[in-house]
Amino acid sequence: xxxxxxxxxxxxxxxxxxxxxxxxxxxxxxxxxxxxxxxxxxxxxxxxxxxxxxxxxxxxxxxxxxxxxxxxxxxxxxxxxxxxxxxxxxxxxxxxxxxxxxxxxxxxxxxxxxxxxxxxxxxxxxxxxxxxxxxxxxxxxxxxxxxxxxxxxxxxxxxxxxxxxxxxxxxxxxxxxxxxxxxxxxxxxxxxxxxxxxxxxxxxxxxxxxxxxxxxxxxxxxxxxxxxxxxxxxxxxxxxxxxxxxxxxxxxxxxxxxxxxxxxxxxxxxxxxxxxxxxxxxxxxxxxxxxxxxxxxxxxxxxxxxxxxxxxxxxxxxxxxxxxxxxxxxxxxxxxxxxxxxx
Numbered sequence: 001x002x003x004x005x006x007x008x009x010x011x012x013x014x015x016x017x018x019x020x021x022x023x024x025x026x027x028x029x030x031x032x033x034x035x036x037x038x039x040x041x042x043x044x045x046x047x048x049x050x051x052x053x054x055x056x057x058x059x060x061x062x063x064x065x066x067x068x069x070x071x072x073x074x075x076x077x078x079x080x081x082x083x084x085x086x087x088x089x090x091x092x093x094x095x096x097x098x099x100x101x102x103x104x105x106x107x108x109x110x111x112x113x114x115x116x117x118x119x120x121x122x123x124x125x126x127x128x129x130x131x132x133x134x135x136x137x138x139x140x141x142x143x144x145x146x147x148x149x150x151x152x153x154x155x156x157x158x159x160x161x162x163x164x165x166x167x168x169x170x171x172x173x174x175x176x177x178x179x180x181x182x183x184x185x186x187x188x189x190x191x192x193x194x195x196x197x198x199x200x201x202x203x204x205x206x207x208x209x210x211x212x213x214x215x216x217x218x219x220x221x222x223x224x225x226x227x228x229x230x231x232x233x234x235x236x237x238x239x240x241x242x243x244x245x246x247x248x249x250x251x252x253x254x255x256x257x258x259x260x261x262x263x264x265x266x267x268x269x270x271x272x273x274x275x276x277x278x279x280x281x282x283x284x285x286x287x288x289x290x291x292x293x294x295x296x297x298x299x300x301x302x303x304x305x306x307x308x309x310x311x312x313x314x315x316x317x318x319x320x321x322x323x324x325x326x327x328x329x330x331x332x333x334x335x336x337x338x339x340x341x342x343x
Contacts (some may be wrong), residue, residue, distance in 0.1 A: 001342050003123050007052070007116055008336040014112045017045030020119070037118065039111050046105040048112060052337045053098035053190050053325030074181040074343060076173070076189055076294045077326045080312055085314065091319030092194055095127045100289070101192075106133065128321065130194060132270025132287045139268060145221060145229065149197055149271050150316075152214050153221035154167040157256060158267040170264040170298060171291050173326075183297055183340035186329035188291040191299050194272075194321030198284035202316055213312045215252030223252060236261070249311040255302060263298045265290040285317070295324055 010020045017052055019025055025164045028034055059073035060066055082088075083260035099116055101109040101297025112132070117126050136148045136157020141162055148154040159166050184280035202210070211218055221229035225245040237245040246253050257264050268291065273284040306313050328338045 001336070003120055004052075004338055004342075005336045006119050008331055010116060010119055011050045011052075011112075011337075014115065015050060016046060016261075017043075017048075019244070020115045021203075028260075036112055037111065040108055041109055043105060043111075044107040047102040048101065048103040048108050050112060051100040051327060052188075053100075054325040054338065054341070055095045055323065055325050057094060069341070071178075071180045072183070074176055074326055076176075076184075076296060077324065078296060080191070080295065080322060080324050081250070081300060081304070083303055083319065085307050086319050086322070088322050089320050092130075094130045094322065095323055095325075097124060098190065098192075098323065098325040106131065111144060119313050127235075130272060130287050130321070131162075132272045134271050136269040136271055136286055136288075137267040148286055149199065150202055150210070150214075150274075152210075152216060152218055152330040154286075156216075156221060156273045157264075157270070159264050166264055167266065170293050171266045173221050173293055182329075183338075183343070184326055184328060188266075188293070188327050189295050190194070190325045190327050191288070191290045191295055192289040192321070192323040193294060193319055195286045195288055195311050195321050196283065196318045198316045198318070199282045199284055211285075212247055212315070214253060215246040215250030222243075224250075231275060233258075247311075251310050251312045254306045254310045260302045260305070261297075263292075263302070265292045265298055291327070 013020050019036040019038075019041075021028075023035050025034045025036040025038030025041055054074035054077075056073065056077050056079050058066065059077070060070045099113060101112040103109040103112070112127065117124075135146050137158045138145050139161055141160050145153040145156055159170065161167075171188050173184045173187045173189065175182050176258070186234040205213075207218060211224065215233065216223055216229075222231055223233035223246060224239070225231075233246055233252055233256060235244070235246055235256075237256065253259055267289065269286055269288045271284070272287045273282060275283055277283050290299065328341060331337055332339070
């Protein structure tokens with residue numbers, strides 16, 4: 001709990017644009033390490049937000065309870081299954097604790113993560129991290145839908161902040177199935193998947209084939225069944241050749257709520273580029289992030305269907321990292337991150 005209390009104090013300072021610790025980066029004794037790393041000196045808070053979560057392994061490892069949390073792990077925080085085609089790297093998968101830092105300035109975000117890791121030295125260590133840029137889905141109606149590294153608008157059907165009723169039904173966790181899960185009420189579950197895109201193969205694919213794989217036009221983002229981006233796809237519509245206008249193995253069809261019992265998610269993913277792989281290929285793609293009420297109903301069935309049938313996923317994508325985390329509700333005044341879990 002001491003670590004989470006220290007992180008809460010640091011998060012309050014960082015999101016307000018202040019230095020961490022009582023003496024910050026330059027006010028301490030010359031013979032002692034500074035209490036802030038200093039690379040954000042002179043920068044604003046840049047709308048920094050910090051989100052924290054708990055992974056399944058925090059509660060138990062190899063069947064043995066940890067940290068006195070026996071009976072406190074929510075049923076929804078079940079390990080994700082191995083999906084067909086997964087090529088997960090252990091060094092990019094799992095973790096006890098999760099920190100997501102988002103800011104308009106990446107230096108501010110990196111500064112935040114760096115200082116949280118510094119504060120946790122001797123108690124925690126960084127298992128893996130991912131730096132992303134540019135959202136791949138809009139989260140409010142005022143934002144235009146951004147594009148992923150395939151050049152297509154991404155996340156058109158994602159929930160928005162204004163969808164209060166839908167957020168309640170599909171994003172915010174309830175009180176849980178047992179008394180031990182009550183601490184998650186008002187929180188959510190974060191699914192994180194590092195998805196490498198085979199950029200070079202995609203760039204040699206014709207425009208028509210690209211659009212058929214996605215199920216939308218590349219220019220405006222409208223469904224191939226007709227209409228603008230916000231038009232609901234008509235999966236019964238036929239094309240000029242008499243075949244479905246949106247192919248049965250198109251990404252849009254398999255990911256759409258209509259094909260997944262109406263379940264929705266709040267997507268908040270980012271593009272990433274991690275240099276090259278030594279063979280002249282970009283190591284780049286999508287860092288998929290989605291907040292859901294229950295991963296067992298709101299993510300796993302959809303991803304399983306796409307992993308088996310989505311031609312885009314089968315030919316152009318490779319999942320290399322994965323994580324699932326319980327994100328508790330916000331911190332109450334005078335409280336700390338995850339306080340209700342440890343109460």
